[in-house]
Amino acid sequence: MDIHTTKKLNNGVGIPYLGLGVFLCNEGDETNNVVRWAIEAGYRHIDTASMYGNEKSVGLGIRQSGAARKELFVTTKLKKDDMRDGTQMQAFEKSLKLLQLDYVDLYLIHWPVAGKTRESWKVMEKIYESGRARAIGVSNFIERHLDQLLQDAKIIPAVNQIELHPHLSQQTLAAYCEKLGVACEAWSPLGGTGGKILDEPVLKKIADKYGKSVAQVILRWDLQRGIIAVPKSTHRARIKANTELYDFELSPDDIKAINDLDQDPQRIEWGDPSLIGF
Ligand code: NDP
Numbered sequence: 001m002d003i004h005t006t007k008k009l010n011n012g013v014g015i016p017y018l019g020l021g022v023f024l025c026n027e028g029d030e031t032n033n034v035v036r037w038a039i040e041a042g043y044r045h046i047d048t049a050s051m052y053g054n055e056k057s058v059g060l061g062i063r064q065s066g067a068a069r070k071e072l073f074v075t076t077k078l079k080k081d082d083m084r085d086g087t088q089m090q091a092f093e094k095s096l097k098l099l100q101l102d103y104v105d106l107y108l109i110h111w112p113v114a115g116k117t118r119e120s121w122k123v124m125e126k127i128y129e130s131g132r133a134r135a136i137g138v139s140n141f142i143e144r145h146l147d148q149l150l151q152d153a154k155i156i157p158a159v160n161q162i163e164l165h166p167h168l169s170q171q172t173l174a175a176y177c178e179k180l181g182v183a184c185e186a187w188s189p190l191g192g193t194g195g196k197i198l199d200e201p202v203l204k205k206i207a208d209k210y211g212k213s214v215a216q217v218i219l220r221w222d223l224q225r226g227i228i229a230v231p232k233s234t235h236r237a238r239i240k241a242n243t244e245l246y247d248f249e250l251s252p253d254d255i256k257a258i259n260d261l262d263q264d265p266q267r268i269e270w271g272d273p274s275l276i277g278f
Pocket residue numbers: 020021022023024047048110139140161162186187188189190191192193194198213215216230231232233234235238239241242
């Protein structure tokens with residue numbers, strides 16, 4: 001296993017287990033730099049969203065990196081406003097234009113919007129059928145959102161990107177996704193900006209044992225669970241350090257100790273994602 005190792009999605013497309021997240025990276029030099037640094041460090045998977053307002057700089061960073069397009073895996077997401085306004089197709093085309101790409105590897109519904117998800121999924125299916133997204137999926141869907149979507153979906157989502165870290169290990173939802181053939185992807189894998197997980201004493205102890213950082217232990221825990229993860233950093237050294245996951249293996253006891261840190265349902269910010277009113 002190494003940074004290029006992929007997980008096979010339900011349509012056969014491979015997604016690298018490790019990607020760079022760019023939420024809260026400013027449009028302009030900051031995003032442009034982190035994308036270039038990540039590709040230099042070996043990342044081949046970048047996770048952005050129209051809501052992050054930095055797709056243009058992601059696209060620029062990709063072009064400046066010199067990496068061949070077919071080697072990269074680029075995800076972007078459809079935001080809630082475009083679902084409410086019925087502008088899903090226009091939003092996708094705008095994302096492609098900003099990214100300066102002919103296609104994305106994964107296009108996700110960013111958030112479930114009551115009454116708008118089915119209609120949006122039909123547009124996602126059209127996009128997939130046009131070949132301009134190699135895979136389509138969802139984000140922040142809990143079991144009942146998946147069930148609703150699957151009632152009349154022609155295409156089963158390839159991915160569900162959800163909040164997942166040691167304080168919210170999502171064992172039940174991850175198992176449900178697996179049963180449906182939907183790959184589970186962790187957002188805020190390190191507990192998010194301003195989170196406290198990196199100071200967790202249990203994790204520090206495990207990290208010391210392996211001579212690794214807490215961030216590396218968490219990302220290794222994701223890998224060993226078969227979870228895709230997209231940690232974000234604006235620091236070049238951390239972007240690189242977050243890839244150094246392949247020279248150690250957590251023992252079953254350590255995996256259990258990390259699983260036991262779960263505090264569900266005390267999520268960092270929310271409970272049922274569809275009840276969030278933004
Ligand atoms: P992460 O869990 O990736 O944590 C990011 C924080 O950890 C930043 O403060 C970063 O600081 C710090 N950090 C990163 N690496 C290290 C390290 N090695 N040592 C110490 N600190 C470190 O948070 P995000 O919320 O950004 O989540 C990751 C990605 O998930 C997002 O960027 C986005 O792509 C996606 N996401 C998706 C959502 C969705 O609804 N689908 C919602 C939220 C996120 P610094 O930058 O200063 O290095």
